Amino acid sequence: MEAPLPDETWQTWFRDHGPKLLLCARQWTRSLADAEDVVQEAFVRYWRHQRQLGGPPLPLLLTSIRRAAADRGRREGRREAREQAVGEDPVEWFEPGDPDADERHRELAAALAALPAAQREVLVLKIWGELTFAEIGVQLDLSPHTVASRYRYALAALRERLADPCLTS
């Protein structure tokens, strides 16, 4: 994820990268409303105070989002926020696909949501968050080797769930 250009407006940058931030935030919050709230907090802070620091923005933004989600969970007494079952339709996490591929997209989204939170988190950060295994390790306080292993296990688990629809329902 590239840093904002000097004359780029926040609207343009957020249009391009906001969806990824929101998807990552949904891994650490219980609802869309909570996810949007922490993204708002992190993005405003980044654009106001951190954008001028330079460097890749995503690690800073994701750190802020995770911590804002944790703070929110503690303030509102929901200490197990990250471990709670996903309460919303996971298909809503993604834009509708082409009509021909829509059914497959639904299957993928449902299988993704059914993964254990720890595996899903790594998968989302790698594929849509565009972080390297090393960067994910810094985010989650894990070694890159552990992150890579968790990523492979997540894909293997997805493959099993897609092969057996009963595991996803």
Added chain:
Amino acid sequence: MTDDLDSLERQLRGLRPRSPSAALRQAIARELARPAAVPGSPRRAWRAWPWGNAVVAGGLLAGAVLAAWVGPPSAVGRTPVGPDFVPVEARRYLLGADEEGVVTLADGTLARQVREVFVDQLTWQRAGDGATFEISLPREEVRLRQLALY
């Protein structure tokens, strides 16, 4: 990875994360349109917080002194250390939040006004020898949160 896992990975990359709502973009626009808090500026709310914790008070005083030495936010934003240093971490320590009630925005919508007191800690690191430079900036911000009426 095996071919089928590679194929699955490609299929996942084909899913496009849903765009944030118009309400979120409007909320961000409102916040960015408001003037930002100045770090370390004396405010009524700072004196209202319990200062019994000497460690917190001492840390914040040190941060304010450091912020004053480094300069205003614009100077910090231009990286107060050499070009070999890159920003590696930005932490925010929330010290407290004070609900200030429900307010009506210019467009007629209702929002919760929350005053948050926190410390921003920014860390730069030099690649060659791992040396780090850290700045702590006390801040206070008033945030408007959408009011959920359900």
